[in-house]
Amino acid sequence: MSKTPDYSERPWLDPEAEPFIKVQSVSKHFGDFTAVDSVDLDIYKGELFSLLGGSGCGKTTLLRMLAGFEKPSSGSILIDGVNMNDVPPYERPVNMMFQSYALFPHMTVEKNVGYGLRRDGVAASEIEQRVEEMLTLVELGQFAKRKPHQLSGGQKQRVALARSLIKHPKVLLLDEPLGALDKRLREQTQYELMNLQERLGVTFVVVTHDQEEAMTLSTRIAIMDTGRFMQIGTPTEIYEFPTSRLVANFIGNANMFEGRIVENGTDHVVVESKDPSCNFYIDHGMSIAEGTKVWVALRPEKIKIAKQANGDTGTNSIKGMVSDIGYLGGTSTYRVLIDDDRIVEITSPNLSRPKDGNPPIDWDQEVFLSWEPSSSVVLTK
Amino acid sequence: MSTPVEALATTEEDLKTRILYRLMRLAQDRWRTLILIIPFTWLLVFFLAPFFLVLKISLAETIIASPPFTPMIEWVDEGIMHVRVVVDNYAYLWEDDLYVNTYLSSLKISTVSTILCLLLGYPMAYAIVRSNHTTKHILLMLIILPFWTSFLLRVYAWLGLLADQGTINDLLIALGIIDEPIRMLYTHFAVYVGIVYTYVPFMILPLYANLEKLDWELLEAAADLGAKPMATFFTVTLPLTLPGVIAGSLLVFIPATGEYVIPDLLGGGNVLMIGRVLYNEFNANVDWPVASAVAIALLLLLVLPMMLYQHIQGKETESHE
Numbered sequence: 080m081s082k083t084p085d086y087s088e089r090p091w092l093d094p095e096a097e098p099f100i101k102v103q104s105v106s107k108h109f110g111d112f113t114a115v116d117s118v119d120l121d122i123y124k125g126e127l128f129s130l131l132g133g134s135g136c137g138k139t140t141l142l143r144m145l146a147g148f149e150k151p152s153s154g155s156i157l158i159d160g161v162n163m164n165d166v167p168p169y170e171r172p173v174n175m176m177f178q179s180y181a182l183f184p185h186m187t188v189e190k191n192v193g194y195g196l197r198r199d200g201v202a203a204s205e206i207e208q209r210v211e212e213m214l215t216l217v218e219l220g221q222f223a224k225r226k227p228h229q230l231s232g233g234q235k236q237r238v239a240l241a242r243s244l245i246k247h248p249k250v251l252l253l254d255e256p257l258g259a260l261d262k263r264l265r266e267q268t269q270y271e272l273m274n275l276q277e278r279l280g281v282t283f284v285v286v287t288h289d290q291e292e293a294m295t296l297s298t299r300i301a302i303m304d305t306g307r308f309m310q311i312g313t314p315t316e317i318y319e320f321p322t323s324r325l326v327a328n329f330i331g332n333a334n335m336f337e338g339r340i341v342e343n344g345t346d347h348v349v350v351e352s353k354d355p356s357c358n359f360y361i362d363h364g365m366s367i368a369e370g371t372k373v374w375v376a377l378r379p380e381k382i383k384i385a386k387q388a389n390g391d392t393g394t395n396s397i398k399g400m401v402s403d404i405g406y407l408g409g410t411s412t413y414r415v416l417i418d419d420d421r422i423v424e425i426t427s428p429n430l431s432r433p434k435d436g437n438p439p440i441d442w443d444q445e446v447f448l449s450w451e452p453s454s455s456v457v458l459t460k
Numbered sequence: 461m462s463t464p465v466e467a468l469a470t471t472e473e474d475l476k477t478r479i480l481y482r483l484m485r486l487a488q489d490r491w492r493t494l495i496l497i498i499p500f501t502w503l504l505v506f507f508l509a510p511f512f513l514v515l516k517i518s519l520a521e522t523i524i525a526s527p528p529f530t531p532m533i534e535w536v537d538e539g540i541m542h543v544r545v546v547v548d549n550y551a552y553l554w555e556d557d558l559y560v561n562t563y564l565s566s567l568k569i570s571t572v573s574t575i576l577c578l579l580l581g582y583p584m585a586y587a588i589v590r591s592n593h594t595t596k597h598i599l600l601m602l603i604i605l606p607f608w609t610s611f612l613l614r615v616y617a618w619l620g621l622l623a624d625q626g627t628i629n630d631l632l633i634a635l636g637i638i639d640e641p642i643r644m645l646y647t648h649f650a651v652y653v654g655i656v657y658t659y660v661p662f663m664i665l666p667l668y669a670n671l672e673k674l675d676w677e678l679l680e681a682a683a684d685l686g687a688k689p690m691a692t693f694f695t696v697t698l699p700l701t702l703p704g705v706i707a708g709s710l711l712v713f714i715p716a717t718g719e720y721v722i723p724d725l726l727g728g729g730n731v732l733m734i735g736r737v738l739y740n741e742f743n744a745n746v747d748w749p750v751a752s753a754v755a756i757a758l759l760l761l762l763v764l765p766m767m768l769y770q771h772i773q774g775k776e777t778e779s780h781e
Contacts, residue, residue, distance in 0.1 A: 168683040181681035195685035
C-alpha cells in the first residue's frame with residue numbers, strides 16, 4: 080500500500096537524492112573583508128535556485144566562485160561530484176550569463192553565440208547549425224549578422240542567453256539576468272527563462288537583489304546577508320514561514336510586534352505584546368520556554384480591517400484609527416495608528432466599489448483589525 | 461512672403477529674441493572658425509610651406525653658388541618666364557644601389573624595432589593596467605621618466621654601456637663569463653638596442669590607453685565559454701586593442717625609419733640608415749637637391765602606411781556608429 084512520495088518537483092526533500100552542486104563550508108576573504116562566510120549549500124539537478132540579498136551580501140562572490148573566477152579562501156565546491164577548486168573557468172561544465180551581458184563587441188551575433196563551440200573545436204558545419212537553432216530559440220534569427228551595438232537591451236540579453244546555453248552547460252549561472260530590462264520586458268523574459276529551464280533541464284543558479292524576480296522564478300531561494308545564508312527555502316516557505324525578522328522584512332512587508340511567550344500548549348502558544356497591548360494566539364505548538372522574548376510577524380494582507388469589532392478585542396484583534404490610505408486599484412494599503420504611537424500596515428482587496436463616492440473605510444475612522452490564529456509567525460531572532 | 465523667422469515669430473518681441481539668438485549663433489560660429497584658424501595656420505606655415513620648399517629644391521640641380529641649387533623660376537629678358545623642373549634626382553635615387561639599399565635597410569631596421577617594441581611593450585602595458593592603483597601610477601611615471609633626460613645624453617649613455625671597454629663587457633669579464641670583450645657597439649645590435657630603448661614608451665602609452673578601456677568582463681566571458689588564456693588573448697584582447705597596437709606601431713615605425721642620431725652614434729659606419737645618408741648629402745656633399753629628394757622619398761614611404769591606418773580607422777569608426 081505504501082506509495083513512495085514523488086520528489087521530482089522537490090528533489091531537496093528526497094533523502095536519497097544526491098545534490099548536483101555542493102558548496103561545503105566555503106569562505107572568501109578579500110583582505111580583511113569577508114565576502115562569503117563559511118556557507119554550506121546543496122543545489123539539485125534541474126533546480127532554478129536564486130541567491131537573493133542586498134548589495135555586498137556575498138551573492139555575486141558566491142556565483143563567481145561557482146564560475147571559477149574567484150577561488151574559495153577555504154572550503155570546497157563540488158559540481159556533479161567533481162571538486163572544482165583547482166578547475167579553471169574554461170574547464171568547468173558551467174556557463175554564465177553576465178549582468179552586463181559581456182558580448183564581444185567586435186563579433187557579430189552569430190560569432191558571439193558560436194564562440195564557445197569554436198573554442199571546443201566543434202566542426203564548422205555543426206557550429207553553424209547549432210547557432211542557427213539557438214538563435215531561433217531566442218527569436219533572433221534575422222539578427223545573426225548584426226554587431227552587439229546594433230541591438231536593443233532585450234536583444235542583447237537574448238544573445239547573452241543563447242551564447243551561455245549553446246554548450247549545453249550542466250549549470251547556468253545568471254547574474255541579475257533581468258536587471259537592465261524595463262518592466263514589461265522583464266516579465267516576458269522571466270517566463271521565457273522558466274520555459275527554457277524546463278525544456279532544457281539545465282540547473283539554473285540566479286543571483287538577484289529583486290525579491291519579486293526571485294519569487295516568480297525560483298524553485299528555492301537562499302536569502303543572504305553579510306556573507307551568510309539567513310534562510311533557504313521555497314518562495315512560499317520564505318514568505319510564509321520566515322525564520323528571522325531579517326528575512327520577514329526582506330521579503331515583502333511585515334508588521335513586527337515584540338512580546339513574550341505567556342502560554343505554551345501542545346497545540347498552541349500565546350504571545351503577549353505590550354506595545355501595542357495585545358495577545359497573539361498562534362495555533363501550533365513550539366519548543367520554546369515560557370517567558371522567552373519573541374517577535375510576532377504579521378503580513379499586511381493577512382489582517383482584516385473592519386468598522387465593527389469582530390468578537391472580543393485583545394486576542395488576535397486590536398483597535399486603531401486610519402491615518403493613511405494608499406489606493407492601488409486592486410488593493411488599498413491602510414496605515415492604522417494604534418495607541419497613538421504605533422503604525423500597522425494592512426493591505427486589503429477592494430472587493431466592492433465605493434457607494435456615492437464614499438470609500439468603505441475613510442481617513443481618521445476608528446477600525447478594528449483582526450487575524451486568524453494561523454496568520455502570525457513567531458520569531459526568536 | 462515672410463521669412464521663416466518672421467513666420468515663426470508671433471509677436472514683435474518674439475521676433476527680436478529670435479534675431480538676437482541667430483546673431484549669437486553666428487558669433488559662436490565665428491569663434492569656432494577663429495579657434496580653428498590658429499592650428500591650421502601653424503600647420504600651413506611650419507609644415508606645408510617648408511614641405512613645398514623642400515619639394516622645390518628636390519626638383520632643382522646642384523650648382524656652386526648660394527643657395528647651392530638652381531632656381532625653379534627664372535625671368536629671361538622681356539618678361540619671358542622660364543620654369544625649370546628636373547626629376548633627375550629621383551631617377552638617381554632609384555638607379556643608385558646605395559639609396560635603394562639604404563631605404564630597404566632603414567625599413568628593415570624600423571620594422572624589426574617596431575615588432576620588438578610591440579613584443580616588449582604589450583606585456584608591459586598589460587601589466588601596468590592590471591596592477592593596483594598606486595603601483596600603476598608609479599609604473600607609468602617610470603615609463604615617462606626617461607623623457608626628462610636629454611635624448612642625446614641617453615644615447616651617449618648606451619655608448620658607454622656597449623663599448624668594448626664599456627660597463628657591460630667589463631662586468632661580464634669580471635664575472636668570468638667571457639674572456640674577450642664582445643663587440644656590441646657599432647653593430648646592428650647596438651642600433652636595435654638604442655631604437656627599442658628610445659621608442660618603447662611610444663608603444664606602451666597608446667597600448668596602455670587602449671587596454672585601460674578594455675572591459676575585463678569580456679575576458680571572463682571568454683574563459684567561461686572555454687577559451688584558454690592564449691585563445692582569449694588572440695580572439696578577444698588583441699582584436700579589441702588593435703587600434704592601440706596600430707597607433708603604437710606607427711609612433712615607433714615612423715620616427716625610427718628616419719632616425720639619424722641612434723645609427724650615427726651606436727651604429728658607426730656599419731649600419732646603413734637613410735637619416736645618415738640624408739645628412740651626408742646635405743652637409744658633406746652639399747648636394748641639396750639630392751638631399752631633398754631623399755627626404756621627399758622618405759616622406760612618401762612613411763605617408764603610405766599612415767594613410768592605410770587612417771583608412772582602417774575610418775572604417776572602424778563607421779562600423780561602430
